[in-house]
Amino acid sequence: MDPAASRPAVVIDNGTGYTKMGFAGNVEPCFIVPTVVAVNESFQNQSRSSSKSSNWLAQHSAGVMADLDFYIGEDAHARSRSSSIYNLTYPIKHGQVDNWDAMERFWQHCIFNYLRCDPEDHYFLLTESPLTAPESREYTGEIMFETFNVPGLYIAVQPVLALAAGYTTSKCEMTGVVVDVGDGATHVVPVADGYVIGSSIKSIPISGKDVTLFIQQLMRERGEHVPPEDSFEVARKVKETYCYTCSDIVKEYNKHDKEPAKYIKQFKGVKPKTGAPYTCDIGYERFLGPEVFFNPEIYSSDFTSPLPVVIDKCIQSAPIDTRRALYKNIVLSGGSTMFKDFHRRLQRDLKKIVDARVLASDARLGGEVKAQPVEVNVVSHPIQKFAVWFGGSVLGSTPEFFEACHTKAEYDEYGASICRTNPVFKGMY
Amino acid sequence: MILLQSHSRFLLQTLLNRLRDIEKGVELDYHWVEFDDIRYHVQVSMKNPHLVLLSLSLPTPPPETDFPGGLPSGAVEAVKVAYAGVVQILDPPRDGFNLTLKLNFSKFPPNEDRRQALLVKIASVREIVLGAPLRALLKHLATKTISSDMDQLVALVHRPNESFFVIPRVDKVIVVFPMRFKDSIDTVLATSFLQEFVQARRTAGLNNAPPCLWSSSPPLELNKAPVEALSANAGFVSFVIFPRHVEGRKLDRTVSSLSTFHAYVSYHVKCSEGFMHTRMRRRVESLIEALDRAKPDVAESKNLANNRSFKRLSLKEAHANYHS
Ligand SMILES: Nc1ncnc2c1ncn2[C@@H]1O[C@H](COP(=O)(O)OP(=O)(O)OP(=O)(O)O)[C@@H](O)[C@H]1O
Ligand SMILES: [Mg+2]
Numbered sequence: 001m002d003p004a005a006s007r008p009a010v011v012i013d014n015g016t017g018y019t020k021m022g023f024a025g026n027v028e029p030c031f032i033v034p035t036v037v038a039v040n041e042s043f044q045n046q047s048r049s050s051s052k053s054s055n056w057l058a059q060h061s062a063g064v065m066a067d068l069d070f071y072i073g074e075d076a077h078a079r080s081r082s083s084s085i086y087n088l089t090y091p092i093k094h095g096q097v098d099n100w101d102a103m104e105r106f107w108q109h110c111i112f113n114y115l116r117c118d119p120e121d122h123y124f125l126l127t128e129s130p131l132t133a134p135e136s137r138e139y140t141g142e143i144m145f146e147t148f149n150v151p152g153l154y155i156a157v158q159p160v161l162a163l164a165a166g167y168t169t170s171k172c173e174m175t176g177v178v179v180d181v182g183d184g185a186t187h188v189v190p191v192a193d194g195y196v197i198g199s200s201i202k203s204i205p206i207s208g209k210d211v212t213l214f215i216q217q218l219m220r221e222r223g224e225h226v227p228p229e230d231s232f233e234v235a236r237k238v239k240e241t242y243c244y245t246c247s248d249i250v251k252e253y254n255k256h257d258k259e260p261a262k263y264i265k266q267f268k269g270v271k272p273k274t275g276a277p278y279t280c281d282i283g284y285e286r287f288l289g290p291e292v293f294f295n296p297e298i299y300s301s302d303f304t305s306p307l308p309v310v311i312d313k314c315i316q317s318a319p320i321d322t323r324r325a326l327y328k329n330i331v332l333s334g335g336s337t338m339f340k341d342f343h344r345r346l347q348r349d350l351k352k353i354v355d356a357r358v359l360a361s362d363a364r365l366g367g368e369v370k371a372q373p374v375e376v377n378v379v380s381h382p383i384q385k386f387a388v389w390f391g392g393s394v395l396g397s398t399p400e401f402f403e404a405c406h407t408k409a410e411y412d413e414y415g416a417s418i419c420r421t422n423p424v425f426k427g428m429y
Numbered sequence: 430m431i432l433l434q435s436h437s438r439f440l441l442q443t444l445l446n447r448l449r450d451i452e453k454g455v456e457l458d459y460h461w462v463e464f465d466d467i468r469y470h471v472q473v474s475m476k477n478p479h480l481v482l483l484s485l486s487l488p489t490p491p492p493e494t495d496f497p498g499g500l501p502s503g504a505v506e507a508v509k510v511a512y513a514g515v516v517q518i519l520d521p522p523r524d525g526f527n528l529t530l531k532l533n534f535s536k537f538p539p540n541e542d543r544r545q546a547l548l549v550k551i552a553s554v555r556e557i558v559l560g561a562p563l564r565a566l567l568k569h570l571a572t573k574t575i576s577s578d579m580d581q582l583v584a585l586v587h588r589p590n591e592s593f594f595v596i597p598r599v600d601k602v603i604v605v606f607p608m609r610f611k612d613s614i615d616t617v618l619a620t621s622f623l624q625e626f627v628q629a630r631r632t633a634g635l636n637n638a639p640p641c642l643w644s645s646s647p648p649l650e651l652n653k654a655p656v657e658a659l660s661a662n663a664g665f666v667s668f669v670i671f672p673r674h675v676e677g678r679k680l681d682r683t684v685s686s687l688s689t690f691h692a693y694v695s696y697h698v699k700c701s702e703g704f705m706h707t708r709m710r711r712r713v714e715s716l717i718e719a720l721d722r723a724k725p726d727v728a729e730s731k732n733l734a735n736n737r738s739f740k741r742l743s744l745k746e747a748h749a750n751y752h753s
Binding site for chain 1: 433434437438439442458459460461462463464465466468611612615692695696699700702703706707710
């Protein structure tokens, strides 16, 4: 047997905002770090100017130094704050790899400095958004097989993994709708027996980053004294600690106005430049932030369909024989579904839409045949925040996983095009 | 140059988090693997939240190495010295592991700095255990005491079924690494990296670093080594360690650098491969750009009066097509 198959597979879920990485078989990723790279630009400028004098060696060593002098994750943030020679690059935009050089460096650090494993010793499970182009998969394959020499690689579709995450002890139900709300992309993806129904995928241009931007804007407009260079980070922290989903905006405004002491929170921070402490109030943004998913018009004038409507449309466009099963298993995934009571609100709004349709059809048929009520079930579980990673961890520890992987030998024989497709395997359904 | 840290980042993080959230009393159970096939298992039960079971499995030793009781010689003593008072060695270790330590958080020093230092030391357990014999030999050199292994060839495991060799002399210690790589491109890159590495040592400013040599065939010091240990596709690297390299606090650094030497080289090989790919991608991009520029303007060609739906070939073109 391949000795690499006796070691746990490495599972890395690269998201727009955060990368989740660890070893298959564990319940949690080892590290969750911001997907960001800080590169020392001074070396690169040096190498550019020395290229004129055609001093190849100087150029080469400058290049090699630049290649080594970079940081990722929290370290990258810290570096760029403390020194101006480091520039931040975000390798992933809206769920798609945008900068392959940065991505390769990011992986390099993940593997050698965070997980500290030898990539030749492990099979790798990576994830991709449901809208990723096959070319991008080839690039990923090229980097994994040629730079890192991984013995085997499987690139899984994120929502499929999220679905696998929900069912570990009982039987694995691989039919459902995954609502993945991450940092840079929101997708509603119907899956039947482990296969994504591609034509019915719906994307929403509003995601976690927009909630943060909206909160930042609300706080700025109210005139809270947050240092401008820190305001995005503060808004993010406020969002993650204090926001919740309300059941009715008007009622919630009233509640806040009646008992401000109970609802208004304080945020304490330190100014990054002077180190002086400051505080600011957090008011309506606590419930207005998550509300952008249910009433997008408060944030954007271009996109106005609420999330429950989009989910309903998605299911209605799926093959008719799968619809009931899909309504019954709506699975949440991604950090931005973590708002308190998010799943309750979604369940209620969706149920309203479905019931209204059933009523209308009953009325149309004149009460002769009653339609069977449709069961709507929004599933929420504690590992929702890294459901994609967890699903990868579960699938990566099944024996079938190693057979479904593309191996280095296959890559060497057929080339990067084998990475275009990844088989759905047993254990997934 | 970027060196690999000697502690496991994840182990340190886990221990720190545990110490912070000790009252929460949640269960912990993690398995993971580091380079050179070192496997870790950390477990905390709900019943005893201040007791952490840390198990370690080491690379399979090749036959020429001395591995009494499943551990490198001197490892047990090294562990006892390093973690005196807070750690108990379980005998036998957990199934599938070479060593199981029971850490008792309630016995940790209250002083913040000392506690941090201890946690880092625990997170460096692989080096304490695997590096124990090397450390002992270098210690003899530092203190100029005679060890029983004097002038003998000592094999120490550092990767699965692979060892490196140490020859202690009175005034120096010679360390020889046979370098092996699986992938042919890696082998080539590693060979040239090592030659450059040796070259770099000779340049100014590094006169105090240990002298090192690279050769494609086994050096004379290894003439008593078993034959299987002498095949190395990326050659052999030897370091000569003098007492000045191991005096005082330098000892720890030297042990750590030597213990991770192979991982260090293979990390740098991967970095260069990444660097080459970056350059290749840039080249392809610039070529594609050039091609795009060379494309005739689509809008312009549409307006041409003689734009027909078929293209008449000249005789010469037809001929060329026929032959292609
Ligand atoms: N407790 C929380 N409450 C609300 N939002 C949260 C919480 N924790 C994290 N988030 C937000 O979730 C987002 C990150 O989620 P996630 O890690 O799923 O995204 P991602 O995988 O990086 O992005 P994508 O899947 O879009 O590529 C961030 O915007 C973060 O601010
Ligand atoms: Mg994601």
